[in-house]
Amino acid sequence: MPKAVMGQDGSIRLPGDFLLRRRLSQGMEWWLDQRDVALILLPRLSDVRKLYVEPTTVCNLNCRTCIRNVWKDSEAHMEMETLRQLVEQTKELSDLRRVVFSGLGEPLTHPHILEMVRLVRERGLAVTIGSNGLLLEKAMSRELVALGVDRLVVSLDGVTPETYTGVRGAMISQVLDNIRGLNEAKRELGSLTPTLGIEFIALRSNIAELADLTGLASQLGAARVLVSNVLAYTDEMRDEILYGYEPRPPFNAGSWPVKADAWVMWGTLELPRMHWGAEQHCRFVQDRAMVVGWDGGVVPCYALSHNYSYLSVDGRRKE
Template identity: 30%
Template sequence: MRKPHCQKQGSADSSEPLSAEADSLKDKGARGRQQEAVTMGIKKILSAMAPTFDWIQVEVTSACNAACIYCPRTVYKELWEDRHLPLDDFRNLAPVFEKTRHVHLQGWGEPFLHPDFFEMIAIAKAAGWWVGTTTNGMLLSRDRITRTIQSGLDIIAFSLAGTGEKNDTIRKGTSLKKVLEAIQALNRVKKEMGRLTPQIHVAYMLFRSGMNELEALPSLLEGLGVSEVVVSTLDFVPTEELRKEALIPATLEEYKEVRCVLDRLVEAGREKGLAVHYHLVSPGKRRDICTENVQRALCISADGAVTPCVYRSLRVSGTYYDLQGDRVNCERMVFGNIHERNVKDIWKQESYKAFRCSFREGKIDPACQRCPKIW
């Protein structure tokens, strides 16, 4: 007689396989939970190891031995205060450096003027991440070059604003010839010491009147050990005289023309083993993000103030021209000071979180809406 399909299989012959299957399912469930726990543990470890900040820019000094005509320090010299960030204050930043991918030691001043600059490099390097700086190159004696290489500095960028006499006119107090000699000497001593670092970069300021000099740049830097060039245009315009030098395309046609010139520079650089990068303001099209990366980066001024970027760190009450040509006041945006609170607590405070959130939600803070870094 056939057994009905609904009849329970309660014999010993049928219960044993069911029990084994249940045990198997239990084992699989246990292994699954164990694997999930391991995965969560790995994620927690990786999260703890991952840097909180992509970079932190530390203005080790606001003093400078040059007088570049476009620099706020020159334009607002009557209001400017030269100041070194104390070494003890810098040392207190070591814990946050451990959570920072790149520590850049430079603001509105010349970092090699700081008497404790090499000690600062050592402190930042001890955190185990990248450390860089930007210099006008005028203070790099043979001794400083050797110490720079020995310090373990990862990147050093030299500032230029022309490929001929124009550089010395714009960057008063500097000499193109001496800067190139410093780069050449640094590259030579690196080879003598068998070192690969610091990588040598060039930070190139492009004026509208200097477009015709760009073509000579790759050849000028060829053979000097420069690996990368970043071309910037004048986005902070503090005077009426400088407005005509701000390379801010007014039309899409002009934008395409300028971009074509810059793209040719990129290709010419590539042919000589030189990586060239640039940012050009696009007319009428705002970016979704700020190029200063305010959601994962910050700036610490020489007076200890924590600001979202170097542009919002200016300690002056002057004015400048925005992208639309309107004259506006310099407004410093400070979320705290390292003399009073640690960077971690400042970063997590509600006002700072709300500021960063405004960028994620596309409701950019009013103080930043006309900044060239989002265009």
């Protein structure tokens, strides 16, 4: 555990390696909080670096794991005028580097998603798109490559057709064909981007396929696999939970070579913590990020962007 030292003048000195790992700099301001006997330091972050934009709440799938099984919100697309105003307002965010099109709908269902990407790219910002991959047909792939999208993250909750269909109700072969088509479009247009990432929701019914997923990621040229635990919105999904109140050993991690033009990098597998409970850590705070919903509303993270209920490990339903 890192140790902080208080000087004679009352100043607190934090270890340099601690600051480096968390991308914190000397001279930063901190908020002070206290809980029982603990002193809590919260960094006062200056500006937003990453902006998550929800272009739509419409989706072309009905996945068993999805919040849409219990939520009370309507389905709608973001108006283009809302997006234009948002892009204009990003000029006031001097540290902003990236816009992520994702959310609780499928971004590629928005009829003007390519225009949205173009407007953001004209601002000189990097673009990530999160997708289920079913609408990533060859023409769409070529447009995304040409527009300069530099990251695409595709959800794959299984490797075998049976498992994938059981979770998402669709055919994995279509998604894999679309990803291969994206790779072909990159080759044809002479581009290394968008780089590919894969998201995998860990369930009791699919966790045995995680080892095969890294092999599939290597075949597809994916640079990253992000594994997350399911949040149970339904009684059925509560039976799929892998975590509990007590910490459990993580899944086996691994890496794989990913060829990119004349050089090779290593793909990474990112794993979740394996116990239920709150902790004073938020990736949105760490990444200096915020979320803009389809209606233009601003919230700190996706968890606070919609109204819904879920089940805890002991079966209690929470709103």
